[in-house]
Amino acid sequence: MKDDFSVAEKSTEANARSYSAPALEKGLDILEVLCRSQSPVSLKDLAGQAGRSVGEIYRMVLCLVNRGYVAQVDDSYTITTKLFELSQLNPPTHKLLLEATPIMNKLASELDVSCHLTVYNHGKQVVVAKVDTPSGMGFSLRVGSDLDVLISVSGRVLVAFQDNETRNLRIAESLQRRADQEDPQIAVVLDFIRECGYESSPSSQVRGLYAVSFPILDSQGHANAALTVPYAERIDQAQRKPIAVIHEALAEAAKLLSEKIGCPSR
Known part of the structure; x- marks a missing residue:
């Protein structure tokens, strides 16, 4: 029976x-x-x-x-x-955006850079929030834009800070969407990013652009989102903040936002 x-x-x-x-x-x-x-x-x-x-x-x-x-x-x-309007009622997304807005505004204002927040979604990442450069000149992305995962700094951050099962699933989903982006060294790259706690490197998509991205972590140390600053040299600004200062400020902003959405201070 x-x-x-x-x-x-x-x-x-x-x-x-x-x-x-x-x-x-x-x-x-x-x-x-x-x-x-x-x-x-x-x-x-x-x-x-x-x-x-x-x-x-x-x-x-x-x-x-x-x-x-x-x-x-x-x-x-x-x-x-x-x-x-309905999407704004989703509690995790709503909480993330609510807490991210003032932090991102402060970051952009103090560094005179743009910044954006992305989340992972079935083999791609989506820009859910962004703040433009206060001075009006800089690189920024449109909210709602779909971005590739494995060839972008923010995308790799969203994959690196996951358990092995989720990491492998995200790699597979990303390759199903863009098979041409397969990298036999991707596991080594992701391990290095996780060890460093962030990724910072020249953009592989826009010449002359440098991207710095930190994870927004949950209580398990998994990335719910990635906070990213696209950084470009300005030949007309001798006093522009150097990339080391960008790293430091972005790390602090990401840590604060992680704490705001429930990740205990480490």
Whole structure:
């Protein structure tokens, strides 16, 4: 009897894993198309980009309009801010952004640099907050930007400060997204970053740019986020803070932010 129950339980779990929800998938397809678009999209174009027919998505679009996720503009449709508003209700992200804002503002103001905060998301990293250079001239990233992981300083920091299982999963996910970024020495690199406590190196993507990144740690010593300063020499500023000062200030800011979100002082 026990064996029969175990077989039935496994069968139920297998069915659950293979179960599909066509209506939900159509709705998500619509939202993803509209989120990627910079302007309103006609119903015909929306259907084409979602790989659906107009008949398949018509009622779903109306439902999303009624629920406030999508707005109708003449004969086209555009995403509203409702998804963004809901995302702000997520407690971990909300706490991180709430505590990060004043720390990042202070860092940028004292050093006259820009800084940004990224989190890992399925093989890529996403910019969730940024502060521009107070003087108005500098390198900065747009909030919401997707960044590569294994070839960027901040991305490697997000992978280095994890347990081995999570580290391996993130490497695999990142390579699935960008197989051309495989590095046979990546394990050695990540171990070195973890030993140092941060990474600081010339950018592999932007010539003349130097990147410094520290992890924002949880109580287990795992990186919830990476706080990064893109640093470039300014030939018109003889008194510009040197990179050593950037390291020191960024380390202090990252430590403070880690403590604010629950990581005990080490």
